[in-house]
Amino acid sequence: MSHMPLRAVTDDAERPLRADAERNRRRILEVAAEVFARRGLSVTLDDIAREAGLGVGTVYRRFPDKEHLIDALFEARIEELVAVADAGLENPDPLAGLVHFLERGMELQATDRGLKELMHNTGLGAKRVAHARSMMAPRVLKMVARAHASGQLRGDVAGPDMPLITLMIGSIMDATREVRPDVWRRLLTIVIDGLRAQPDVATPMPVAPLAIDEVPRVMGAPKSRR
Amino acid sequence: MSHMPLRAVTDDAERPLRADAERNRRRILEVAAEVFARRGLSVTLDDIAREAGLGVGTVYRRFPDKEHLIDALFEARIEELVAVADAGLENPDPLAGLVHFLERGMELQATDRGLKELMHNTGLGAKRVAHARSMMAPRVLKMVARAHASGQLRGDVAGPDMPLITLMIGSIMDATREVRPDVWRRLLTIVIDGLRAQPDVATPMPVAPLAIDEVPRVMGAPKSRR
């Protein structure tokens, strides 16, 4: 499940690594991407080493700390998010653009727990994330403005409500990941319908609700880190 | 800011405590209620001792661990939540009942961070919370059923969506507490409008949106524990 091309190696021109070292470097990146996506940013470099079948020392030699590794990995993913915003902006139907932006953006986060945590919890990758946000903010504002102008979006929602919506939906992902990893789509549907100016008819729900006996597992869970 | 009566003392009939000990016991309960409400359940008993101006030993002598203290404190608060559900059930307008239940329930959680964490994160107070949930579930289901029957609630929402809504709004509280502790009301408004079957007109927003420069503080925050 490698998410991205693991872009060209050794970009900062140093003498090339020995073949085995280079092989390990790629392996670390590859495994780290998978592990961050699956278990979030709280995994330790020790975890990653173990999953990669390498010693901790090998990992630390190449990436001084988690910050560096994250930085190397998430540049591309963050660009994807920006691209989704651009796509939303280009949609001829302004509200549809906003809706797709929310849906696609949340899908990206649903498939990559690390990305989700980068955008929300943060502290980690602060520099990249600050940059990402500065790219997103004007795009989101513009999407909202367009949707307002077209009269499709309720007048009293504001641009800054959007990141809160992604935060909210993200919390659903966290809670339900191990039980029903797609229920967040229901909640997003509800929220989106709540954003419409004239919601003549409700958008049909994309997935089934939680079963009653799934509720305690979602709400009262120790939220494992696997 | 004592939230409740600190109900009658020494209910398990043992020989009465010495006057100073009893005084301290009450003080611990009082301070703990305030501190849990303000800073959440993650505060340590050592914290509580310090805030109460007592030694750690004194606290641990009376309450073997945090679990016991929480159990002693939150029984009443949880009953309040159930009472709110009952009130919703008695509202002649079924959807209004459900809406008030959500609003009042979230208000309780907004003013008591400990209560919010009990209901959501849990692990702590598991017994009480399990009981609370078993009280809530049928009431919520009934509220939803009534609102469906009246045709006011969109047909495809289900009872189990409700706790997810409270979870979502709770995550907004966590994120915004230190910046704009009332913005959650906006998001709840949006969600509620998204729940209506025929939302001829959007409910007016109860509070202002986040300012653009408040967004990074909300999203990228180290989320202090003060």
Add this chain to the structure above:
DNA sequence: CACGAAGCGGAGGCTTAGTCTCCGCTTGGC
């Protein structure tokens, strides 16, 4: 093909944080 430099592994040191115990001193109440 041998030998030095490059790289490897992972035990374990260090730090941070929380939980709770222990015991010498203080105080309430008979």
Add this chain to the structure above:
DNA sequence: GCCAAGCGGAGACTAAGCCTCCGCTTCGTG
């Protein structure tokens, strides 16, 4: 006035994460 009850808080203990260090292995060049 005496002593059981209670107090305070230093510090022992545990749990986790982060990262270093150094003896051993492997690469790749001469």
